Amino acid sequence: MSDQRIFITGGASGLGQAIALRYARAGWRVCIADVNDTRGAETLKTLSSLTQHAHYLRCDVTREEDLRAASEWLASNWGGVDVVVNNAGVAQAGAIEEVSLDDWQWIIDINLLGVVRGCKVFTPLFKRQGHGHFVNVASMAGLLDVPMMSSYNATKAAVVSLSETLHNELADNHIGVSVVCPSFFKTNLTESLRTSNAGLRTVMGKLLERSPITADDIADQIFRAVARRDFYILPHSEGRQAWLMKRLLPRNLYASVIRNRTRRMRGHGGAPQA
Structure with a gap:
C-alpha cells in the first residue's frame, strides 16, 4: 500500500475519473473533487473498492475558497498531498463574431482561472x-x-503557458509540473459544450466517439509520465505530428493546410479535426 496522495479536480467523470482509478489501482490515496455530487458518490464507491483511502470533496474550481478547503482537508487528514491534477474543464465552440463575452468569461473562469x-x-x-x-x-x-474554437483554444494555450512558466519558477522548490495535451478521445466533454451551432456539436461528438484512444489509455500515460517527471504529455501520435508540422513548416503553408481542412469540414456542416 502506497502512502502517496493525489488530488484531482473534475474527478467524478471523464479523464479525471480515469486518472483517479489508475492511481487507486496503484494503491495511492485518492481524493477527487467535483461539482456533481451524484457522480462523486458513484466514483467514490468504485475507488473505495480499489484503495483503502479514497475521499470525495465538493469543489467548484471557480471558488478559491473551495480549493483552500480541499488543501486544508488534505493537510489535516492525510498530512498533505503529492500530486495535484488540475483537470476540471468545459468546452465552447463557435465563430468569433457569434460567441458572447459571457461565454468567454465562463470558459476563462473554469479552464484557465x-x-x-x-x-x-x-x-x-x-x-x-x-x-x-x-x-x-x-x-x-x-x-x-x-x-x-477560439475561446477553447485560447484558454488551453494559456494553461500550456502557465505550466511552462511554473515548470521554471517552482523547480528550485522541488515542485514538478506536467501539462497534458490530448486530442479527441472518448469523454463527456460535449455535456459542457456551449455552442449555437448544431453542426459543431454533432461533429465534435463524432470525433470524440471515433477516437481509438480512451480516457483510461491517457490516464495510464499520465501515471507513467508523472513518475518520470516528464513535462509535456502528448498522448495522440496525430496530435504530436500536427504540432511538429506547425513548428517546422512556414506559417503560410501550415495555415493553408488548416484552412483547406476547415473549408472541407464546413461543407459538411462541421468543424475541422484537431
Whole structure:
C-alpha cells in the first residue's frame, strides 16, 4: 500500500475519473473533487473498492475558497498531498463574431482561472512539504489553432503557458509540473459544450466517439509520465505530428493546410479535426 496522495479536480467523470482509478489501482490515496455530487458518490464507491483511502470533496474550481478547503482537508487528514491534477474543464465552440463575452468569461473562469487557482492554493503546501507535482490538463487545442474554437483554444494555450512558466519558477522548490495535451478521445466533454451551432456539436461528438484512444489509455500515460517527471504529455501520435508540422513548416503553408481542412469540414456542416 502506497502512502502517496493525489488530488484531482473534475474527478467524478471523464479523464479525471480515469486518472483517479489508475492511481487507486496503484494503491495511492485518492481524493477527487467535483461539482456533481451524484457522480462523486458513484466514483467514490468504485475507488473505495480499489484503495483503502479514497475521499470525495465538493469543489467548484471557480471558488478559491473551495480549493483552500480541499488543501486544508488534505493537510489535516492525510498530512498533505503529492500530486495535484488540475483537470476540471468545459468546452465552447463557435465563430468569433457569434460567441458572447459571457461565454468567454465562463470558459476563462473554469479552464484557465480554475487551473490558476489550483496552482496558487497548493503551491504553499507543496513548498512546506518540500515537494509536490502539478498535472495541468490542457489540450492539443492549446498547441494548435483549430478554427471555430477560439475561446477553447485560447484558454488551453494559456494553461500550456502557465505550466511552462511554473515548470521554471517552482523547480528550485522541488515542485514538478506536467501539462497534458490530448486530442479527441472518448469523454463527456460535449455535456459542457456551449455552442449555437448544431453542426459543431454533432461533429465534435463524432470525433470524440471515433477516437481509438480512451480516457483510461491517457490516464495510464499520465501515471507513467508523472513518475518520470516528464513535462509535456502528448498522448495522440496525430496530435504530436500536427504540432511538429506547425513548428517546422512556414506559417503560410501550415495555415493553408488548416484552412483547406476547415473549408472541407464546413461543407459538411462541421468543424475541422484537431
